[in-house]
Amino acid sequence: MGRFIIETNDLSFGYDKKVPVFDKINLQVEASAIYGFMGPNGAGKTTLIRLLLGLLPHETGQITLFGKHLAGNRIDILSRLGCLVEQPSLYENLTGRDNIRINCMVRGLPKNKLHTVLKMVGLTDAADKRVDTYSLGMKQRLGLAIALLPEPELLVLDEPVNGLDPTGIIEIRELLIHLNKEYGTTIFLSSHLLSELEKLVTHIGILRKGELVFQGSAVELEAVQRQQSVVVVDTSNNQECFLLLKNDQPVISLKADRLIVPYRDKMEVGELCKKIMLAGLNIYEVKVVHHDLEDVFMKLTSN
Amino acid sequence: MTGFWPSFLVEIIKIKNSFAKWLILLGASLMPAFVAFVALNKWKQLVKEIHDNPWPLFSEMSWKGMAFFYSVFFIVLLVCLYFNIEYKNNTWKHVFTLPIKKGQVYVNKLLAVVVFVVCYYILFVPFWIILGYLLGAIRPQLQLITHTPDLELLFLNCFHSVISSLSIIAIHIWLSIRFKNMIIPIGFAVFCSIVMVALFQGGAEEVKYFPYAYHYLSISRPPFFHESKWGPLPQHEWYSLGYFFVFTMLGYWDFTRKFSGNK
Numbered sequence: 001m002g003r004f005i006i007e008t009n010d011l012s013f014g015y016d017k018k019v020p021v022f023d024k025i026n027l028q029v030e031a032s033a034i035y036g037f038m039g040p041n042g043a044g045k046t047t048l049i050r051l052l053l054g055l056l057p058h059e060t061g062q063i064t065l066f067g068k069h070l071a072g073n074r075i076d077i078l079s080r081l082g083c084l085v086e087q088p089s090l091y092e093n094l095t096g097r098d099n100i101r102i103n104c105m106v107r108g109l110p111k112n113k114l115h116t117v118l119k120m121v122g123l124t125d126a127a128d129k130r131v132d133t134y135s136l137g138m139k140q141r142l143g144l145a146i147a148l149l150p151e152p153e154l155l156v157l158d159e160p161v162n163g164l165d166p167t168g169i170i171e172i173r174e175l176l177i178h179l180n181k182e183y184g185t186t187i188f189l190s191s192h193l194l195s196e197l198e199k200l201v202t203h204i205g206i207l208r209k210g211e212l213v214f215q216g217s218a219v220e221l222e223a224v225q226r227q228q229s230v231v232v233v234d235t236s237n238n239q240e241c242f243l244l245l246k247n248d249q250p251v252i253s254l255k256a257d258r259l260i261v262p263y264r265d266k267m268e269v270g271e272l273c274k275k276i277m278l279a280g281l282n283i284y285e286v287k288v289v290h291h292d293l294e295d296v297f298m299k300l301t302s303n
Numbered sequence: 304m305t306g307f308w309p310s311f312l313v314e315i316i317k318i319k320n321s322f323a324k325w326l327i328l329l330g331a332s333l334m335p336a337f338v339a340f341v342a343l344n345k346w347k348q349l350v351k352e353i354h355d356n357p358w359p360l361f362s363e364m365s366w367k368g369m370a371f372f373y374s375v376f377f378i379v380l381l382v383c384l385y386f387n388i389e390y391k392n393n394t395w396k397h398v399f400t401l402p403i404k405k406g407q408v409y410v411n412k413l414l415a416v417v418v419f420v421v422c423y424y425i426l427f428v429p430f431w432i433i434l435g436y437l438l439g440a441i442r443p444q445l446q447l448i449t450h451t452p453d454l455e456l457l458f459l460n461c462f463h464s465v466i467s468s469l470s471i472i473a474i475h476i477w478l479s480i481r482f483k484n485m486i487i488p489i490g491f492a493v494f495c496s497i498v499m500v501a502l503f504q505g506g507a508e509e510v511k512y513f514p515y516a517y518h519y520l521s522i523s524r525p526p527f528f529h530e531s532k533w534g535p536l537p538q539h540e541w542y543s544l545g546y547f548f549v550f551t552m553l554g555y556w557d558f559t560r561k562f563s564g565n566k
Contacts, residue, residue, distance in 0.1 A: 050396075075403070078401065078402040085396055085400070089392065089397030090394070091394060092391075093320040093388070101316075102316055102317070105312060106310050130320065
């Protein structure tokens with residue numbers, strides 16, 4: 001098996017051949033990574049997840065999981081992963097325990113696994129209640145329990161914290177981090193909760209209108225974030241300061257009566273202040289504005 | 304690779320607490336209960352019709368009631384409700400992400416429906432006998448207590464009914480794969496039942512090619528028309544097996560190649 005647990009090569013797909021959902025996607029998910037997959041509604045996140053799981057047929061490009069082509073190795077690949085696609089798929093006429101039991105039977109797993117996963121997601125007490133009496137959060141936990149059942153090498157989760165309360169979100173986040181750290185489980189998850197992804201992922205992919213506009217590690221994303229950080233300066237004469245700095249700074253603007261200067265590092269901020277003061281101007285305010293994931297996401301996904 | 308038995312048993316477990324399970328129990332008990340109720344009210348008229356053993360009359364009333372519309376619609380409704388468990392719970396996508404071949408899923412579902420129909424007929428037997436004796440206890444004039452039912456004929460009727468059911472099972476499984484909306488297969492069955500009545504009323508021998516009439520043809524005494532027997536089965540039951548084979552193959556093809564559960 002290569003470096004990547006999930007790899008797609010020039011993967012294209014469209015429900016209608018004339019209107020592709022995405023075109024030539026090259027997704028690369030490293031082993032033991034927590035890969036956060038982001039994109040606005042309709043970007044194609046769930047479609048891509050469905051393709052990775054073989055729920056949709058793809059005509060062009062290749063999908064490789066665990067170093068094996070999905071076409072021709074579907075059963076072997078599916079036995080090594082656990083997944084949760086959109087809303088959890090549960091038999092509402094059965095109890096939570098029965099739902100897990102039937103999955104145990106199909107996967108040929110011992111019964112004691114049932115108790116382990118119920119405990120992991122905190123559903124032991126509600127296990128014998130019918131699923132149609134569960135709240136959305138409880139259903140989400142049960143769906144996650146089913147995904148965790150085979151002790152998968154890869155977890156594919158589509159919006160895993162959907163419907164969970166803040167405590168539930170924290171618990172699931174900690175559980176996923178624990179699985180990743182302790183067992184080296186690779187986790188591929190999509191979410192629209194950017195703040196959640198920021199706390200969880202080691203790698204990130206951003207999809208916009210069927211195009212992968214960013215893919216890399218959290219460190220690489222931080223570099224992008226840094227590139228978009230600015231220094232906001234207010235002086236006794238901003239117009240004069242603008243003319244003073246214009247020759248030295250490649251990008252500089254005057255917005256809302258404040259000077260906006262690209263941020264590189266704190267040393268450069270010191271040099272900037274020194275230059276303004278030497279010109280005889282008073283500095284009223286200097287602040288560094290860092291962009292969070294949301295700003296980066298908005299910038300990357302906007303036209 | 305998942306073993307056959309565990310994945311097949313899962314299909315049986317799926318109807319737990321569902322209306323499909325209650326339909327099997329209700330379906331098996333309702334017709335003998337209804338016939339017993341009719342006999343309870345019209346016992347004087349029935350006493351005149353009894354020659355020696357009253358059980359063949361009770362049997363004929365029950366089986367004719369079962370065969371004409373009742374069993375056809377029981378099977379149609381059962382197949383629809385059973386497949387609707389996956390549609391309603393949005394679980395097809397989960398089924399297809401389990402390490403099990405699509406073909407195996409199809410075979411398991413087909414066998415599960417056959418088992419449900421066999422259970423329906425097997426449950427019918429004790430319900431029918433109990434209600435017969437209960438009727439005899441309430442109306443001793445019917446002499447049901449003093450005689451015994453012909454169990455061999457009872458099980459033979461069950462066997463032929465199951466063979467006749469196979470054609471409708473395969474057709475409606477295929478329809479349930481093609482159409483998510485269960486109204487379409489039910490509507491189709493209603494239409495076919497009207498055609499069946501027209502064929503019987505017209506005395507058309509071509510009814511032997513019409514699967515929705517096979518239940519009645521199997522238990523009709525005397526036979527509706529002279530039909531040659533090929534081996535242990537009459538002609539129309541061989542046709543039922545033929546329909547079963549053709550529609551099972553068609554369903555298998557659709558299920559393994561195109562079906563995603565989103566239609």
